[in-house]
Structure formats: C-alpha cells, structure tokens
Amino acid sequence: MAYRYLFEQMVRRELRQKYKGSVLGVAWYVINPLVLMGAYYLLFGVIFEPQRIPDFPLFLMVGIVVWIFFSQSLLSAAPSLLDQGALIRKARFPRETIPASVVTVQAITFAALMAGLGVVCVVVRDTLAPALLLLPLLLGALFCFVLGVGLAVAVLHAHFRDVAPILSAALLPWFFLSPIFFRPEDIAGQPAARAALEWGNPVAPYITAVRDVLYGGTFPSIATLAYVLAGAALALVLGGAVFRRLQGELAVVV
Amino acid sequence: MTPAHADALRPGELRLEGASRAFSVRADRGRTLKEMLIGRRGGGPAPVRALDDVTLHIAPGETVGVVGRNGAGKSSTLRVLAGIVPLDAGTVRTGGQVVALLELGAGFGRDFTGRENVFLNGALHGLGRAAIEARLADIVAFSELGEFIDAPVATYSSGMYLRLGFAIAAHLDADILLIDEVLAVGDEAFQRKCEARIAQQIAAGSTLVLVSHDAGLVERSCARTVVLDGGRVAFDGPTAEGLAFYHRLMGTAHPEPVVP
Secondary structure, rough: OHHHHHHHHHHHHHHHHHHOOOOOHHHHHHHHHHEEEEEEEHHHHHHHOOOOOOOHHHHHHHHHHHHHHHHHHHHOOOOOOHOOOOHHHHHEEEEEEHHHHHHHHHHHHHHHHHHHHHHHHHHHOOOOHHHHHHHHHHHHHHHHHHHHHHHHHHHHHHOOOOHHHHHHHHHHHHHHHHOOOOOHHOOOOOOOHHHHHHHHHHHHHHHHHHHHHHHHHOOHHHHHHHHHHHHHHHHHHHHHHHHHHHHOHHHHHO | OOOOOOOOOOOEEEEEEEEEEEOOOOOOOOOHHHHHHOOOOOOOOOEEEEEEEEEEEEEOEEEEEEEEEOOOHHHHHHHHHHHOOOEEEEEEEEEEOOOEEEEOOOOOOOEEEEEHHHHHHHHHHHOHHHHHHHHHHHHHHHHHHHHHHOHHHHHHHHHHHHHHHHHHHOOOOEEEEEEOHHHOOOHHHHHHHHHHHHHHHHHOEEEEEOOOOOOOHHHHHHHHHHHHEOOOOEEEEEHHHHHHHHHHHOOOOOOOOOOO
C-alpha cells in the first residue's frame, strides 16, 4: 500500500475542488436532494396520490439519496481519467486511484447525507430496531458496487468517448424505473413487470434494502440481502478486471 | 514476451529487451463505440514505430545520453522505461526507485500551494507523509521559493514553477533518473544548479538516462551515448564517438570530424 497516501491526497484535492467557488458550498449537497424530494412529493404524493405510502417525503428521500450517490459517482467517474490526463501521461502511479478518489468523495457527501437522514428516519419512523445494525454493511456493499461500476465506466470512457453521453442519457429513464417513488411489491397483477423492476435493475435491491432498514425498521429479505452482497462482489471483480485490462494504454489514449 | 528472468535487478539497473512500440498518429485520441463496432477506423496514416526491437542494458550508476532526430523514438524510450507506456513486444525491467522528469511540474494543481503540491508529487512517487515531510525543508531550500511556498502555484512565474518541479524530483532518492529535455527551459543559473544537483546524485550512485538535443549537456553529463534513428539503436558506445556519429547522421559534422 505504498500509494495509500497518494489516494488520501487525491481525495483531499477532489474535495477542495468540489466545494471551491460555490457560495452555498456544502449546503448545496443537502439542498439538491431536498429540492428533488419536494418536486417528486408534489408529483407523486399530492397530484397522483398513488399508493398512499406513509411519511412519503421520507420514503422518497431515502431512495433519492441512494440514487444521487449512484448516479453522481458514475457521472463524475466517467471523465475523471481524462481530466487527470496530464498526470497520467507524465507519471507512473496506480491509475485506479483517480476514479477511486472521485467515488470516495461522492461517498463522503453521501455518508453525511445518510447520517442526517438516518437521524430523521429513526425519530419520525421510530426505526431504532436491530435491523439498523445492518446499515453499515448495506452502505459498504453499495460503495463497493458503485466503485466497481465506476472503475469500468472511467476506463471505458477514456477509450471510447461516447460512454459518458450514453451514461447520462441512460440515467434519466433508469431513475424513473428505480423503486424510488414506488415499492415493487405494490405492483399487483403484473408479476413479470414486478420481477423486472425488482431484480432486473441492479440498483433496485440497494434502494429497497436501505429503505427496509432505515424507513421500515425491518430486515431486508434474504434474497435482497444476497443480491446486494453478490452485486457488490461481482461489480468489484468485473469492474476491476475491465480496468486492469484497459489501463495499460491510458497514457496513450487520454 | 520473453520468459521472466529469475534474477532480480539491482537498484539502478535497466533492461530493455527486444522492445517494440508503435503509435497511431491521430489528432483525436479516443475512439467511439460506433467505430469499434463497425471495425477499424478508416483512413489516417499508418502507425509509427517509435521503438523497433530495441535492446538496451544499463548498469547501475551509468550515465547514458539518448540522442537522435525528432521522432527517432527518444521520448518513447523514456516513457517506456518510466513504465508509463506499455510495449507491444519485448520486455522492460527497472530496479529501484525510478524518477522521471518528463515535464517539470506535471500534475501540479494550480489552486494548490507549492507546499501542497510537494506532498501530492511525493505521493505520486509512492512516498508517504513522513517521507515527504523529511524532505520538505531541502526541497523548499533548493527551490528558492521562500515564503512563496505557501502561495498557490497559479501565482508563480514560470521560473518558480520549474524550480519547484525540479526541486521535488531531485529529492526523491532516485535510483534511476530519467530526464527528457526539461532542463533546456530554465535560465542559465537554473540549468547550472540542476546540472550540479544531477551530478551530485550520480556521484551518490544514481543511474542517469538523459534525452537531449543539447550535445554539450550530453557531453558533460553522460559517459555513454545511444543514438536512435527510426526507432532503432544506430549507435551505442562512448559519448565522444556517439556524438560524432550523431553529428554525421544529422549532417552537422565539422568539416574535419574529430577522430577519437
């Protein structure tokens, strides 16, 4: 781990650049999901009044915060290697420190949001239950999942410049198909659609599991838990393999 | 790939065996998925063979100048030795800490202070906080930046930028120093100081590989000279003969070439 300190330096650098030049600074990272939550509450909680989920704003908020971590991590990982092209062309160091630091910076913001949201959930929803002990494991698995996908996205975008545009185009429909403002189990009478939304979307089980614990105060199902852990392992292994396979030429392509 | 050698390299040793590397010459570097799916990109010039079956053994403590016309493969050789660009064929092996000066101040964050950039650059070479702190005073002294070390590098003059870049690289305890023409950009006092510092490191046992168009610098700093031409080693031997060969190759030889 000779390059541990490099990773630390990169995270600091990234954090500084992220918060620099913005009047609201850190507050922006709380305001953004709150604004989204407000809009979706109006749309799905007041205008459409769907399944009458109790404490709907909190229900929404958990999903939105997980989604923002996922999508913002991938969107900032994609161009990260190109942004650090000067470094990659001129120095030898483990290239994965670049996307890993970008995802870590997103995770720091995410952890802060989660801490605040966790307190609100526990108070409002009275979810101070044993299931809450599972939260660190779930968030750790989510981080590994996002890191694995982020590594692949970053190195693929360095080689094929249309990965980032494709990604940002895919994220919008992906958002609406993710169980953020609905529960897959509420889809009655259409088992195929329900299964697709519940298991076909790799982000869905993470949202469901975190919400089960934080908002519901219950343990996620064994299947969900297994999916979350296996997804994290698979993403890390596959993302790492893709990264190693394609990183050799980085100094030439960035 | 040749079979892996069982013996480990000594610190400061370099071995390039049958090294080949080609680069495609394109203005835009990345491809798009469409281009990959429909196969090769049409048009464009053929790839340039920057290194063509180059074998080079450099012993610890040797001082080697690499000369050749533009596009002869000098910088590619250095980037391969630095481990930044992989080979298409052949192997490259280096022993000990390799410090490459391909561009002074590469990777400086412009909004960060000189001091912060010292830490980032040290970390890029695998050093930890304690190791960098131990060198900080020497680096600051060498860079002659004084209190400017705590100002953002965006406010530096180009000379200050170069001094800091070199000061960092010169204090990383290199077993192998790879230098690409970077000294030519500073003023004379800076160049003299850098040369003196490099000589000091060589005296302490570092290996030097220097790419330069400055025959005088190669003559002063290097005992051995490699002349590259078209990605191949055209000459490899003592500097006096190597530079004579280089001048003949470039058509810039004296009317009466100096016979060694």
